[in-house]
Amino acid sequence: AQSVTQPDIHITVSEGASLELRCNYSYGATPYLFWYVQSPGQGLQLLLKYFSGDTLVQGIKGFEAEFKRSQSSFNLRKPSVHWSDAAEYFCAVPPGGSQGNLIFGKGTKLSVKP
């Protein structure tokens, strides 16, 4: 069965530093991959998605992610973190079939130090 793993539960970075959040997937074919962000007390917002084509995907809020088939990874990056980026980040992949739902990783909580 398809699955997604986020190895880091909690990451702390300094404001202005670069960020990389890890996501590894298990999928039989070329997957669709997603990153969502959840600010405290809010629902999830789509940051970016990969369907096919260029393996470097640009998203909102200055985020990007790179699909690496050889490593089964879809890591999220940002060159310079802002305090407002403090949130929880979820990687997701569809399990296949017609129901169209997403399987979410357990999330990585990002804290930003001043």
Next chain:
Amino acid sequence: NAGVTQTPKFRVLKTGQSMTLLCAQDMNHEYMYWYRQDPGMGLRLIHYSVGEGTTAKGEVPDGYNVSRLKKQNFLLGLESAAPSQTSVYFCASRWGQANYGYTFGSGTRLTVV
């Protein structure tokens, strides 16, 4: 354009009580989903619907029922609430197969005491 609206936002129930969570979307989306979010567990799918009048079980359906009598509404029912159902519940919708991007509601925080 409201998107996905969940009501109520907060609720405290006593064990054994029943309640219904309402999800309404105004985007004419075909697919709707109910997830629960628990610390360290990510989001887990409870039930989903691929169109008006259809429902199906997800990963953790026990103790919940759903109905989709109108395309814009997806109701999640708890017949006899248990403390294990204390969670934050999220509804999401999307238009169709070709676009997997969900629109999420802002959540319902439910506490069962």
